[in-house]
Amino acid sequence: MAGGNKQVDGLRLHELASYDILDTPAETEFDDIVRVASETCGMPVSLISLLDGERQWFKAETGFGRNETPLSQSICAYTVQQDDVFEIEDLTLDARTSDNPLVTGGPEVRFYAGAPLRTADGVALGALCVLDTKPNKLTPSQAFVLRTLAHQVMTTLELRRSLRQRRETDRRNTAILESALDYAIVSLDLAGMVTSWSPGAERILGWDEAEMRGKPAHVFFTDEDVANGVPEQEMALALLSGRGADERWHVRKDGSRFWANGEMMPLRDEHDRHEGFLKILRDRTEQRNAAAKEQADAAFMRGVLSSSADCIKVLDPDARLTFMNEGGLAVMEADDFNKVKGCDWTGFWKGRAQMDAKAAFWAALAGGTGHFQAPAETLKGTAKWWDVQVTPIRGADGRPERLLVVSRDVTAQRASEQRIVESEKRWRGLFEGMQEGFFSGEIIRNANGKATDYRFVEINPAFAAQSGLPVDTVGRTVREAIPDIPGWLIETYARVVDTGTPEVFEISVPQLGRVFEVRAYREAENRFAAMFIDVSDRKQAETRRAALAELGDRLRNSEDAGEIACVAAEILGRTLGLSHAGYGAVDHDRETIAVGDGWTAPGIPGIGGVHSFRDYGSYIENLKSGHAVIIDDVANDARTANDAEALAAIHVCSLLNLPLMEHGRFVALLFALKAKPYAWTGEEISFANNIADRTRAALARIEAEERQRTLNLELSHRMKNMLAMVQSIATQTMRTATDLNAAKDVLAGRLIALNKSHDLLLGGEIGSAPIETLIESALQTHRDNPGRFVLKGPTFTIGSKAAMSLSLMLHELATNAAKYGALSTAQGKVSVEWTLREGGGEPHCALRWLEQGGPVVKAPTRSGFGSRLIGRGLAGNFGGEVDLSYPATGVMCTIDAPLRGLQAEDAPATSR
8 A cells, every 4th residue: 555644644534524424324326426437437346435544445336345445455545646547557567556465366456547536625535446357448538437427426425515514504504505616506496496596606607596596497508408308307317316417518697608517416305305406517618628629639630640751550469561551651652552561560670770670579569668760761762760669559458469660750850960969069079179268158137137147057168277167167156156256247248138249358367367358249138158368478478578668768778787787677577577586796606696776576575685596596507507597486396495495585486597698607697586486488488588688788788888988098098108118118229229230120029029918918808918828928939849938827817017017028038048048049948937925915926937958148247228127127017026147057037026016907097
């Protein structure tokens, strides 16, 4: 038995008690109903079953032989849960009833159909049912009769209760009559004159009680029925059998007709004497029209089937064709059914389609339904696709006797579906693979029609990636996904929907660091679509181009190196959103950088001062070799991980260092720093390189202009000094010369030495030259073999003040050696050695000229110009002391001078 509901069961018991029907004797009107139900439905058993507590009690039964059974055996308990006729074609096959003793034992019922007995309040008291000992199925007409008789049972129960209550109290009777508005309840006297008229009669028929009292009931019968004596026949039938039931047309006061379910019963007094009749009518026009429509629809469907273009076939149990409709013959391109009659239907199919056809056939033959789609050729060889359904046609015993096959030509539909699938696949691939973000939304409005929100209808992966929203955001509103969404954006989309005019605008999303160009258009009623094109790179490129143009404008006329560095740092930091930016001078050997007035983001302390590179990582060697250092996250890079805290202390988590090189040395650095980890893009690195190049070019311009000014002053000063020295050399040479030719040769040699010294100075840095280079240049004209001179000493530079004097001194020593000393013989050689030492609290240089392998040396009897030039004239130019001696083995000259004197530069001419 189906599970009960205590509340529903309680209502049922309460209602049953109000009818006072349980355990009452048999009554003709109820017995007639079960007989009519049994005969109409062709079933041996019919019951009026009322569910009472733990039992079902039968008010009337035919063919069953019992007046009650336990509720656990009740099949009607399932019917009361339904709203209409409930049937089980084979009780042995239904899990709810297969184990029921009424099914497994006597009387071994196999079929059940029941209509619920519901009160006007919808409470199901039980059921009017029919049973059979074999599987069966109601026809629509039988179901209609069963339903109508169930209504009649309830009508009878209602009348029975009404009559009982009327006998109990007139007030109760009046209340019942007034509440039965769906029924026209009319009492008649023995002559058929109206004695009472219910409110339901007034509502249904139109006349009020005052108008009808004393009038014959003939007024609401049709003229045809009156002429045929139908009112009198109903009264006679009521007297004869206790009630007279009919369904026919009746007439209202306004002359309109309505179809009514009517019943007439005799009225008896307390002595059981006949005193009149009770006529009950219920307007069933709507139900009759529905039934008529159902019949018309059925007739229409029969016509449709006969003219259907579908191929409708009937098969015997061996799958042989026994019938095919005319439309089917046409679609199958068959001229005559006799050509295919008796053929095996499954033989029309090939390959996998034949397997599907056989499976569908056997499924239907087993009582189920077979369905498949497959290709097959018509009888003329035309290839088509078919949608096929196979259903059983059951015999009287409920078993499939034949099979109905409906084959529909779906060739065009399948081709269309395939095109749609392919189109959808292409569109979906485009939609999901497109780089641009796309979504569609539905505007949400308040009661005043103002747009307050929108709901995501569809979004593609690109938009999900751009916005950070998951793809399953579809179905949610934007305010749910992004609570702080600006109102103007919702208003813009609403305007696009309202006006139908597309709009293009930009959205900046600082949280993502992106800028999007949005193209919005109306998609449908109250719907819009928007395409998001990421223009961040374009915007950033425009910003960088503007920044470079600004840098060029501001550096073009600047003459101050400090200002240039500050401008470059400011533009670099502002454009790339840095924490620090700057241009600093580098000490290559000490591995430090001097940071001046760089640029620092607001709210962050500056980092000006001298910093050691090795305090912040191990990448100095990269910079020294001229390679840029680019680190996205200092905590995750092996070069900076150990010093990440030191970098974080100055608000650096990501860095971009661009070294500037001069003659292979690391001399300056452009740095760009960020306070958070950041992935540097190629465009940003290129921009920073551009800033570095332009900044270095501006600084180089200033340096070149300054160097040119210094060089001009130096050349002017040198020219004056040169002329003075030439004048002095010429005067001294001519003064001590014995003849003009000798004076000419000596003077030429000295001027050549002076010229080489001057060339040497101009070939190196302005105002200085390496000492070894200077010595080699001064002795070059006397180097006739590789071993002639031995030079040895540390490297340092000689300033312009001492360079010419030292060059002339060496020239004089070499000239004398060539005339009289070691350079006058093939075996002779000269050793020039110099050393650095501390003396008098400052470094000194001691340079020694020593001749070897020449003729025996004799000290001169008098001091010539060369000796004076060496001893007094030149050494004083750099604060040195000269010791010239003449041992027999070779001339030796020692020069001792403070290093600062040797490295001093001539003061510019403007200071003299």
